Amino acid sequence: MPLPKFIVPAQTHKTLSEVTIKKHYVPKLNKLAVAGYNTPELLMKHPKEVLEVISDHVGDDDTDEARTQRRVFLSAIFYVLPESYTKTKNAYYTSFQTAKHSYKKTKNADGKFV
Numbered sequence: 126m127p128l129p130k131f132i133v134p135a136q137t138h139k140t141l142s143e144v145t146i147k148k149h150y151v152p153k154l155n156k157l158a159v160a161g162y163n164t165p166e167l168l169m170k171h172p173k174e175v176l177e178v179i180s181d182h183v184g185d186d187d188t189d190e191a192r193t194q195r196r197v198f199l200s201a202i203f204y205v206l207p208e209s210y211t212k213t214k215n216a217y218y219t220s221f222q223t224a225k226h227s228y229k230k231t232k233n234a235d236g237k238f239v
Contacts, residue, residue: 131158131205134165138208150201156182157198165205172216175202179220195224 131154133146141150160178162168168175183194199221203211211218 128155129158129161129163131155131163133205137204138211139204141204146204149197150204153198153201154205157202165207168202168206169210176216176220192224196221199224 131151133151133154157163157168157175157178160175162171162175162178179195179198183191183198185191199217202217203221206217
């Protein structure tokens with residue numbers, strides 16, 4: 126039995142390259158579909174549960190890799206949700222901002238920020 130696939134809307138409010146969509150977004154959206162969230166409507170109806178699924182895939186680590194993966198999941202969600210929903214502050218917005226702003230700059234041995 127094939128795994129469920131996310132149903133990407135025929136039209137979205139964002140224009141992105143096919144590479145970005147197929148290589149980065151669709152695989153993340155399909156992981157959400159396997160968990161039962163395969164349409165934009167389900168993503169809007171169950172944000173807390175979807176964020177838990179993302180944490181299950183990415184983990185709760187505060188590493189660069191985990192934050193990057195979390196942001197890719199959330200960017201994929203923003204891509205398929207209606208613009209009216211993405212323009213409001215919601216659980217996805219808050220999670221994205223947290224992932225984006227939690228970088229901790231540190232200095233290496235040369236005194237440069239990394």
